[in-house]
Structures are given as structure tokens and as C-alpha cells.
Amino acid sequence: MALNCARLSDKQDINARPRVFACASSAVAQERDPEYGFFAGSHLPTPSLQPSPKVQKALTAPPGSEGDRTVMKRAHQVWLPILLVCLVTVAANAQSFRVQCPTSTITHPQALHDNNSEPAYSGPTVYTACTPGQTLPDGSTCSAWGRYVSSKVNGAIKCQQISGGDGYATMADGTQTYMFSFGPLSGLAKIASGQPGTDFPSEFNTLYSGANPLQPGDPATTNGATDSPYSPGNLATFSFNGAVGLANDIANAVSIYDISESGHVVTVVGNAPLGVAIGQKVTIAGQDTTGYNGTFTVTAVNVPNPFFAANLAFRYSDPTTGLAEVLESTSATASIRAGIDGHVETRPILDVGVMNGNIPAPLMAIDEDDEFFLTLTNVGMIMRPDLFEQHTVHFHGYPNASSFYDGVPDASVAINIGGSFTYYYLAPDAGTYFWHCHITPPEHLQMGMVGQIYVRPRQDRYSGDLYAGLQAQEGDLRTACNSGDILCSNPLPLVKTGKSGPGLYAYNDGDGSTQYDVEYPIQIHGFDPNFHFVGMTFNPEGFTDMKDKYFLLNGRSYPDTVTSGPMFTQTVDGSMHYSQPLPAIINIPAGKRALLRISDLDVTEYQTLASLGIPMTVVGYNAKLLRDQAGNNMYYNTNSITLGGGESLDVILDASDTSKYPSGSVFYLYTPNLDHLSNDAENFGGLMTEVHIN
């Protein structure tokens, strides 16, 4: 009963229903539905319309032929083909998987900086007024904004793709636990080595060029791994960090039957479907269409028109007005070019994304002033094909968020299975944030859809006197800490320390007090094995009785927390996956300072983490520098911190005194909630890790 209620409330949109039924019944029904008229315009390469060989094999396998496998596997054999066929159908019809990673935007014009590295900070960005439509010095067009970035561009463009689906993780007692989870669909090599998977455009917009296609479980399957016993191989041999599925779009050209303009909006009716999508560039050329000729961004497809079917027409905007209609031109063509434009193929996305869940979800890191394009690709939950579940990304703590990109399905939109949704953020104030799915939070968070994101401060990009650097930042009203803003968090420090950059800092402190040498994102979480088992077996989970039995730091319990490299789990499709790529061991070079970015997404209770031997200095809380409005640092030393779900905190472990913290010493971070020092039935392990001074 409970779950019925949940599902109904999550899926009130009538749009979801025909899709569910169409998907479950047949693709033909969808083609006929005028609401889904985009099938005819699709120009997907044919391979992605075919079920993968794996699916065909599963479809044709005689029932019961593998009776020695587990019940889980049999369930998977029944449902995997159905869902995969479903996914392929939806994706093909809607051309719904897609990534976005522009190389230039009005905030980050390529002409000023190539956006493939972080430019040094030398002061607030300079804007100049322009008239919309006017040609700017770099040749681009002034937008409706009426301003353009004319110098001191700050930050860059960052992109990342993640899958929303399911997977398995291995608990410290050896149990394999089913999860609803996110997995990496870009930055695979970085994620596997415990780094943030966030890419610059030049990394993200890279086609996979390996000798063999990406395999299910990659990079756990082709990096030199051996099968029996499984060895994860050499991470260095797999170096692909681009967007999985990214493919050159296919060139196409059609002759134009009619081209007309109303205001700035041009409607083009071709003699055949061009197969163009909104946002793609289209080139108009012809001897009698000179006013129209040029390359434009398509703004509408499937346009009803008096001549032909809607899928033969599309629209774009141009700067001119008053162009005469050209009917039955003999020379005019509309064409799209081959190239990387966000078009992806379905096959690699499903091969890599399905059953590829990570705990914690892929790590993200951006720099203040970056534009961040985060594409969530919903590959479906193979083990729960009954759910047709959407997923979202909630960037927890994003200040002045828009509800549209806030990821709460009740307050916004959520992407259905078979589609991609790109979240867009301007990197906010520096700090330790985190992210998670916001669909049925008690379920999806408990099931594992939790991850980490942090924003590095401008001060990292500044050399020179830190105080002067923070003063310069006050020139940017967006981050200025003037007295009128009650939520400002980092006013100028009361005490000038005279410290200078460059360096690494947790916040824009202006005094160097949050400087660190190494940083470790640590996420606290908990798994209730009963809930996960029920969640895998098509039964409604009870919420009131939820009780965590595995206590996790970065998805691992002690002693797995100190295991280096990615942890791997074999999923029910037989492939190996890097289920827990992020160790929780803290390695501090002797004499150095470590920043722990600690967040808690436990859904049931408060968790305490204590330090045995090396004091914790808390410098930030809830992604804000601990400083009062008068500029006094409010840091405090402690030996334990306590967080509830949805909180974060920045701790510096200062090992600069090598007489106290000599090389080779080992300290512990553990929970004084002593019943949490356990791995389910094992009275050992739990919420604990080690600090090694190297």
C-alpha cells in the first residue's frame, strides 16, 4: 500500500503513462501516436536499433538451462531482455540519450579562453554592453542579455555524464548488496582511480578510440583484467575519459521545398526528413535563397505546415527579418554536418551504464565560476523493471537554486528511462557540497544514490597576497560579502596574515588559514541489508523499520576502507564492475595538512566520526567558511564530529608537526557509536578508516 501511494504520487504526469504502456507493449503503438512523431525524423545509425547480441542470446536461451545459477540470475534472465528491448525502443524513437558540453558560451567565450583549463584569477570578470543581434569583436552575436564578457574571463566549462540505474556493491563481510545507483558515463579512467570524473570540454568531447568496443563493466573488464581469479588489472592501460556513447553525428542534406520567415523565425520545409534535432546546426545554401543562406541553430522540429508531413519541417531563428518566401527552389538545400554535437549511440551507453552503479556515486569537482553541464542518462534498473523509475540530481546546498535544476521531482521535471537530462549550474561559492537522487528519497538514498561534489575556491587560482585577492573578489557583486547580505560567509578576515598564494585552500579565506596539501572527500552512508533485499525482490519496503547494518565511508566499511584502488563486484549479468572506486584511507605526506571533505547522506540516524591521535580542526560547515560577520575565524579543534543526513563539514588534519606525527605513524578515524563498528553480523569493522603519515 505504501509503495503504491509513492509511485502514484511520483507519476502523476499523464505523459509518463503512454510511454510506460507503449514501452511495455510495442514500439509500433508509439510510432502511431502523434505525440511521438519524432520516429520518422530520427537518423540514428541502425546498429542502435538492434538488440545487442547479449540480449538476443538471452532471448533465445532455453528456459532453465542454467539451473545452477542463483535465483537472482534467473530473475535477471527474464527481465533483462524485456527491459533492454524496451530501452532500445524508447531511445530509438525519441533520440533521447544525448550529452551536452559546449566549448564556448556567452559566459565563457572561447575567444578569450579555450575553456580547457582554469585561467588564473586576476579580478572580477569585465562585462561590456552590446545590442542584441550586434556582431561582437570575436565574431559571435550579442545575445538578448545585452552584455558580453570582454576581459578577465573566470572559470571554465566542465562536463560530466552519469548513468542512473542499478548495480551491486560488495560489503566488508563479503555480502553483495543490490543498489539503485549512479555510475560513471564519462571520466571512466579518472573515476576508477579515485579522482573526480569531471572533464573539461576537450576531455569530454572525445570519441572512444580503443581497438575493441567498450564492454559491459568497463573499465573493469578490459584494462588488462584477468578472469579467474579476477584481477582488476592495470588502471593505467585504460585512459578513456570522454563521454561514453559519443559519436559523430551523421551528415545529411535535403533539398528545400519551401522556406519562409515570420519575424526572426524561419520555417523550412524539405522534400525529405533531414533528421535534425533541436539545438543542432543546420546550413542553408542555395542560389535563390541568398538572404537565408548561412548556418543556424535549429529551434523547433516536427513543425506542422501546409505542404508536407510535420517531420519534414523545422525552424530556426536568424538575425534578419522581412525575407520573402521561396517556394519550390531548384537549388536550395538544408544540410547537417558530421561531427561531435552531443549525439550519442545507445549501444555503448547501455553496455557501460547498465548494472554499473557505484557507491558513492561518481565524484565531481568544479572550480568557482565554472559552468557545469551534468548529463544524467537514465538507463533503467534492470533488476526492477516493474518500476519505470525516473532519477534526478539534487545538488545539495546549491545557493539560490532554481527549482528547475534542483532535482526535486515534485517541483520540477524528472528524466524517464531511456532519456538524458543535462543539469546546468554556475559553480557556486567554494565549499563541500554533495548530491543525490531526489526521487522517493527514503528509498533511492538508502538504496545508494548518493555522491559527492565540491567546489574549489578562486583563491586556488590566485597568486599574490591572499588578502588583496579576497579584496579583489569583493568587486564581483555575486560573491561580495557586503554588510547587506546576511548569508555572506567569507568576509575579509579581521587579521591580516600576509600569506600569499598560490596554494590549495578549502575556502576563499584571505588569510591562508584553510590551506591544505592533500584533500579527501569522505562520505558517510549506511545500508540496511533487509531494505536492500526487499528492494531487489519486487516487494514494498517498509520505512519505519529501516535500520542500517553496514556503516560506510565512501561506500566501504572497515577494513575495505583502507584497501587501495577500486573495489569490484560481479553483477548478475556476469560482468565485473568497479562498484566502489573510492578508498577512504587518508594518506598525509609527513609535515603536511589534509583537508577532509566530510558529508553525510545516511537516511536513518546521526553519525559521529572521531579522530584517535590527530586533532580535527573544523574550518567549514555546510559548505560555508566558519567565520563571523566581523571577520573572526570561528574554527574549532575537536576529536569528533557529528553529522545528520544532509550535512557536510570541512576538517583539516594538521600533521605539520613531524615530531608528533612522524612518517610511518598510523592514526584512526572511527565512530564512537560503538555499535556501528560492525559489518552486519560481524562484530568488527564498520565506520572506521586509517590515517597514514607517509
Place this chain on the structure above:
Amino acid sequence: MRATNMKKAILKTRLLAPMVAVALLLTATAFAAAPGIKATSFALTAQAAYVSQPDGQMIYSWGYGCAQAPGASAFVPQTTTAPFCNTMQVPGPTLIVTEGVPVSVALTNNLPVGAGNTSILFPGFTVNATGGVQGLLTQEAAPNTTVTYTFTPTSPGTRAYYSGTQSDLQVEMGMYGAIIVLPKTIPTACTTGLAAANVTVEGNFGETDFRLAPAAYNSPKACYDREYLFQFSEIDPNIHTQALAQINAIAACKAASTPICPNLDVPTEPYHPAYFMINGRSMPDDMDPNYSPQYPHQPYNGNPHMHPGEQVLLRIIGQGRWQHPFHEHGNHVRILGRDGNLIQSATDANSLAGPLLFTTTTTPGLAMDGIFYWTGRGLNWDPYGHNPNSTDPVAKLSCIPDANGYNTGVAAQSQLNYYEWCADHNKPVQVAPFGDVAGGGPVTLPDANILTNGAWYGGSPYLGPNATQRATGCSSDPYANPKTTCGGTGSTPPSGTIANPPGSEAGFAFMWHSHNEREITTNNIFPGGMMMMMLVDSREFQIDESN
């Protein structure tokens, strides 16, 4: 979901300001504020009644209520519609008093006889008790007798009150409430400048001031424009069931004149709560109006609304047994004070030193005051979807930045985009034009058919009916058949946005909830529990907190 019960009284009001003359205001009832009873002497009673939960359960509870119905003028805000104070409510009546003015609270124990004595603790005050009998922590009222507590509040702020007798049971049963002390002196900063402008703008758009006072504390940093009170508590239904069974057994025993009757002995451990409430209600009941007749014993709601730029005072109290990480989506909260103690900088009394939190942990017995606001600053796109090339004058409003970068000048005070963050004015978010919202921005939205819309989705990425209608329904299309027009109640897809209609509200909705996510359930049902939707509304939507 019972959120659909929300009444949408639609009124049309023509605005006088020339810049917005074309805009029609559509008023839906928003209800909230921090309602209570303002007096210097209160006559309370402790009684039993049943409280309603959204799973249909009526839970046997005890609570404080009014011994006599207060006069209409005692209820604040004064504009509240049809307020009531029954003889039992959960939480108890919110007592609103003024710093420095003596207060007396008389409590009559009308609990079932088997419940024994009861009392009220007022932590943070020096209390004198008269009458009653000596209890462990304070003077108690024996069954059917009265005890009177008097004290003089010496500092402003929000505090909890709760039973001091057999508290493990009586607080669990619902015997708690809030006391709000208003500052004696209002700082000049809170009645001039931007604070005064915000009140003026409310008036310009036909809204009423629903504040209890212009400031939470006597500090220029404690000004506010709107306020909400949230009390967090849990219910373990087994405790309530057992309490009722024992009370009935004791009553039957006494009625039969049995010489020895058992004493009340309800085990309160192990604790296993199934209901997680804000102001005594679970979501979605908490979003129904204050003093809604279907909740005779749960008069207070949790349904915050605000306009961009308004400083919103949150008065948050932990009344249950557990801590709850209350996550405010949308922005941080600056904690002003705890239990009526302003947290000031050690070096400057006019500077605040309370933390900035996106998750405000509620702690049993602890009250905190904090300021929240939402402006959209830093989105890097214009949430109003302004379009300088539109034929719609509302789409072409100006934005003239003040010293902080916001559109707050005198001219702006009658514009829909009052308090807009001007740096992003007109800045597009989408690559392609979206209806009558300009393109040229960084992102492309997916086909609307592969998205599922939420009940509080405003209908577009943009804020307010004007932007939403321009984005979704008002582009003139020479070939469209049938022609799309600007619908009065929203337009073309999306559908199902029932709780935040594109045509009348189209606010930005944010979930405010316990982030121990298990607690956003009602007895195993999701959604429920400690959850509500906060709406940031464009000025087109009148926020009416009169009930």
C-alpha cells in the same frame, strides 16, 4: 495526495503601476505566518483528544489548549481568518509576548484522571509558580486543579515550552508548544531602507503585512519581512495506544469503585516512532491552511511562501525526542540565535556569529531563529525569462542594480521583478528560443515527452505566470493548428502541475524536509512526515497568510 485539497480562491486585481498594467494578479491562498495568541495572561488547559494523520489514523493524544476561547483580538496576525483555540491542540497555543512585560500562564489539568499531574516548563525564564502541588521540576497541577506560572521575558526570541511532569510520556503525547518573545525595541534599520521598501512593495501588490514584529531581536541584522514557525516532533503509535488502554482501564476501575486501581505505567522505550510531524501535522496535511476545520486539534500548518529578496525568519523548535536534520532547499539559513540568545561576534555586537546552514538540525527542547532568503543570484540565467525583443511589456521590464546588485529602486517597487538579480537580467539559459523567451544560452532541454512533471512544477524553467506563459504558450505560430494562445490557467503541456499552476502561481517550489529521509514518511507511506514545499513566488502571486 491531500495537497489537492488546497483551496484556490482566484481573484483578479488590476494593478495601478503602469509597468505592470497588463499583468493580472491571480491570488491563491497561501496561508502560513507564525500565528498565535498575543496576551500577557493565558488560561490554558491540558486535555486529551485525537489528532489526525494523513494515513487516516486518529491518534489519541494529550495537549495544551485554551481554557476559554480568547477574544478575537488576541489572535495574531490580526488579519487571520477564523482562528480558534480549542481545549486541546498539538502543538499547544503559540504564546506571543513582549520583552520586559510580565506574563502569567494558568494551567488547569483536565487530563483523564488516570494521567495524574501535569505542568509546564518555560526553559530560559525565571518562573514563579503559584498553586498546584510540588513536583520534581516545578509546581504541578493535580487533576482538575490549576497552577499559575508567572515570569518576565528578559530577551526576545523563540523558545519551547513543554510538560515537566512525566515528560517522557507527556511530551510524547503532545504536551509542548512555542513561546515567542517580541523585542521591546525595534532597530531603526528594520523600519527604514530596504526593510521599509519591502513593506511598501507588499502594499503595492495588494498584500498585507503578516509579521508579528519587524525584527526578531534588537539587532539591525535581525530584520525580517516574513516569518514561519516549525515545531518538529514524532509519534510512536504504540505508546499512544497503550496510554489510551491504561487510561480506559483506570477509569473503568475507578468507576467500579475498585479499592486499588493501577497507576499509569506506559513504557516509553524502546522508542519506535512511525509519524514525523511539523507543527503536529504530517505532509501533506501540513500544507493545508492554519485553523483548517478538518484539524480541530492541529491548528498550525507548514506552508511557507516568499517573494524573491524577502528576509524570511524561521523559528524552528525540536519538540520531540530525536534530532532531525531539517534541510532547507534553495539557500542557506543564517542562525540568529538559540533559545532567545542572539549569537553575536566577539568583536562587534552588531555582527552576527551564528552559522550558515543548509541543514538546520533540530534538537529536543532547542529553539533557533534564522534568516533565509532566495533571490536567484548566481544562477547565470534570468529566471524571469525576460526578453527585450518581446511585444509583451512585462517581458521587457528594466533592472537597475542597487549597491548589492538587486533591482530595488523606487521605480522597481511596483515592478514584477522587484529584487531581481540584475547581472543575469535577460541572460538566456536555453540554446533555442523557448516560446517568447530568447535563446542564445548554454543548454538544450530534452523533448518534454521524455520528462515526468511534478505536481509542484511551475510549467517551465521560469518564475511566475508571465514568464511561464510566454515560454510555453504564447508564441504566435502561423502554421499551428489549432492555434496556441495564452491560456488563463496555463497553457500547452505540461499537465499535472496542480499544486503550483502555470497560469496563476508558477512559483519555484523547494522541498523543505528532514534529511534523515526515513522521516519523510507517514507510518511507512511515502510521501509524508516531516516535509513541506516552500514556494518562491513572483510578485504576480499574492501571498495571503490570513489563514
